[in-house]
Amino acid sequence: MILPLIKGLATTLRYCFSKPITLQYPEEKRTPYPRFRGHPELVINEDGTRRCVACTLCMVVCPSNAIKGIVPAEGPNHEKYPVQFIIDLTRCIFCGFCQEACPKAAIKLNNLYELAQYNKEVLILDIERATQKKPEMRAPDWL
Numbered sequence: 120m121i122l123p124l125i126k127g128l129a130t131t132l133r134y135c136f137s138k139p140i141t142l143q144y145p146e147e148k149r150t151p152y153p154r155f156r157g158h159p160e161l162v163i164n165e166d167g168t169r170r171c172v173a174c175t176l177c178m179v180v181c182p183s184n185a186i187k188g189i190v191p192a193e194g195p196n197h198e199k200y201p202v203q204f205i206i207d208l209t210r211c212i213f214c215g216f217c218q219e220a221c222p223k224a225a226i227k228l229n230n231l232y233e234l235a236q237y238n239k240e241v242l243i244l245d246i247e248r249a250t251q252k253k254p255e256m257r258a259p260d261w262l
C-alpha cells in the first residue's frame with residue numbers, strides 16, 4: 120500500500136528536477152531539423168539577381184497548383200528571367216517537388232514554420248515576396 124505511494128512520489132520528485140522537454144513558445148523558438156520543409160522561395164545569386172530562368176518546370180510539376188503566373192522576359196544577352204512569379208502558400212503542401220524539378224536550383228524550401236496569418240491574402244506571394252531575403256534563415260541544402 121505504502122510502497123506504490125513512495126514510488127509515485129519519487130517519480131514526481133525526479134521529474135521536478137530534470138530538464139524540461141517542452142519549449143516556452145513563442146518566447147523560445149524551435150530549431151528546425153536540417154531536412155525540415157518550410158515554404159518555397161526563389162533563390163538569389165551573390166549579386167542579388169534571381170537564379171530563375173522562367174522555364175515553368177516547377178509550375179508544371181506542382182501537384183497542388185500553388186505556383187502560377189510565371190511571366191518570362193528576355194535580357195540583352197537573350198537570358199530569360201521572370202517578371203512575374205506567384206507562389207500561393209494557401210495551396211502549397213510543402214512537398215518539395217518544385218525544388219527537385221528546378222534545373223537551376225532556383226527555388227528552394229526554406230526553414231520557416233511560423234506561417235499562420237489572419238489575412239489569407241498575405242500568403243499569396245508575388246515575385247518580390249517570394250524571393251529569398253534572409254539567407255541566414257535558410258536550412259542547409261538537402262538536395
Ligand code: SF4
Nearest residue numbers: 181211212214215217
Ligand atoms: S512545395 Fe510542392 S506544393 Fe508547394 S509549390 Fe512546391 S511543388 Fe507546389
Ligand code: SF4
Nearest residue numbers: 171172174175177221
Ligand atoms: S524556379 Fe526553377 S523550375 Fe521554376 S521557373 Fe524558375 S528555373 Fe524553372
